[in-house]
Amino acid sequence: MRKNNRQNRRLHIRKFRKIPITVLLISFILPLNAYAEFEWVSYTLDNDLFIGNDSGYTNGLSVALYDSEESSGEEGGFAGKDPQPKPSWMLSPLLWSLKDEGYMGAVNIYTIGQSMITPEDIQVEVPSEEDLPYAGLLFINNTFLAINENFADKISTSIGVVGPLSLAEESQKFVHELIGADEPLGWDTQLKNELVFQFSRARAWRSWISDDQSMDLVTSVEASLGTISSSVNVGVMFRYGTDLSRTYATELLNTTRTSNPAAIDGGWYIYTIVNSGYLFNQIFTDGNTFRDSRSIDYRNEFVGISIGLAYSWKDYSLSVAFNDANLISDDSEEQLKNLTEYGTITFAYRF
Numbered sequence: 001m002r003k004n005n006r007q008n009r010r011l012h013i014r015k016f017r018k019i020p021i022t023v024l025l026i027s028f029i030l031p032l033n034a035y036a037e038f039e040w041v042s043y044t045l046d047n048d049l050f051i052g053n054d055s056g057y058t059n060g061l062s063v064a065l066y067d068s069e070e071s072s073g074e075e076g077g078f079a080g081k082d083p084q085p086k087p088s089w090m091l092s093p094l095l096w097s098l099k100d101e102g103y104m105g106a107v108n109i110y111t112i113g114q115s116m117i118t119p120e121d122i123q124v125e126v127p128s129e130e131d132l133p134y135a136g137l138l139f140i141n142n143t144f145l146a147i148n149e150n151f152a153d154k155i156s157t158s159i160g161v162v163g164p165l166s167l168a169e170e171s172q173k174f175v176h177e178l179i180g181a182d183e184p185l186g187w188d189t190q191l192k193n194e195l196v197f198q199f200s201r202a203r204a205w206r207s208w209i210s211d212d213q214s215m216d217l218v219t220s221v222e223a224s225l226g227t228i229s230s231s232v233n234v235g236v237m238f239r240y241g242t243d244l245s246r247t248y249a250t251e252l253l254n255t256t257r258t259s260n261p262a263a264i265d266g267g268w269y270i271y272t273i274v275n276s277g278y279l280f281n282q283i284f285t286d287g288n289t290f291r292d293s294r295s296i297d298y299r300n301e302f303v304g305i306s307i308g309l310a311y312s313w314k315d316y317s318l319s320v321a322f323n324d325a326n327l328i329s330d331d332s333e334e335q336l337k338n339l340t341e342y343g344t345i346t347f348a349y350r351f
Contacts, residue, residue: 037085040066042317042348044260046115059172060344062113068105087155090142094155097201103146103153107249111141116168117284122184133294134190135284136168137161137228145249149206152249156200158228162283163193191293196283198226204252206245215240218251222277227289233277233302237261241269247310254306260319260346263310273306275325308344315350 046060067085085108087095119131127134139160146153160166169187176183202222209216218237224230237251243265250261254273261271279300287295308321324341 037067038065038351039068040348040350042066042262042346044113044344044346046342046344059175060113060115060342062111064109064111066348067108085144087144088142090140090157090159091144091155094157094199094201098144098146098153098155103148105147107145107147109141109143109145109253111143112139113141114138114166114168114171116166116172118172118184119186122186123182125185126189127186129294130296132285132296133287134169134184134187135162136164136166136171136190137196137283138166138168139196139228143253145252147249149245151203151205152252154200154202154204154222154252156198156202158196158198158200158226160196160228161193162191162196162288164190165193189294191283192288192291194227194283194288194291196227196289198224198228198230200224200255202252202255204249206248209244213244214242216244216248218248220251222252222255227281227283229282230280231277231282233275235273235275237271237273239269239271241267241310243267244269260306260308260321260344261310262317262319262346262348263312264317266312266314268309268311270309271307273308275302275304275306277302317346317348319346319348320344 042064044060044062044064084103084106087108088110115137117132117135119127119134121127121131137160139158141156141158143154143156169184169190172184172187175181200222201224202220204218204220207217207219216239218239220235220237221233222235223232233255235251235255237254239248241263243263244267246265247261247263247267247269251273254260255275263269279298279302282298283289285296285298287293302325304323304325306321306323308319310317310319312318321344323344
């Protein structure tokens, strides 16, 4: 009888571990009265299958809640009115960098997500030491955008865990079983459990606007520091479409892998983003910070590109993009292409 009870408990635990972890964690990190403050929710899926691959950055899933407060005179925009949304305690170390510059509005975003990295051949129990290590990341992120007419500031904090606690192994095996794909066999070699973090500070400018308002150029700079990754980069985004003035600040969400640029209220645009910078560290390639684990060599300089479309109707928005985060990798870094090439799709709607 006791044996049967133990087996039933194990069965319940296995089923519990397959419950979407994002739903559970959002319910824990946000106070109950916070849900009433949000106007938007978005779901983002990154996957290399969009470009015909299934290794490297194999999957990323995130859910984001937006406290944007519709601005007076600009219904439904990603801009704010008094009282504007406030950053959470997670952003306390970065608040000093936001000076009072007469911001017209603000957006406060809570995101929770999971990313997973695998080597090229998931049918090998012990992958080559020269290939990407198995790695999973489960994280929460708070991003705050302060928006003015022609520039916007971003502060962002991510806190998470890599290793078995990220539940990446269970997630990938569950999805592969669901769709009838090959079972990944090498998760026993994944990175070890480690608490990780990242701080980010960025600014974007609308550097050029066409006379008919149908095109603009958004430039940005960003610096990130943490055990997830540390980097500096500059970006240039070209857009063509409608109602561009209210959405240029979402370019600052492009580098977080938790969203991509969004259109609102019937607007649409196509865009191209080029980023260039220097990557000081990255846990997916460097391995664990304080413990021995698998790692690979890589070039620190990078040039990346994203090409996408953002379209909205009524209270809904859809964005799709194809990304190559490192155009300058050579044949000796073939495994890195699996990490940096992926497609992404974001669906958002207003409550």
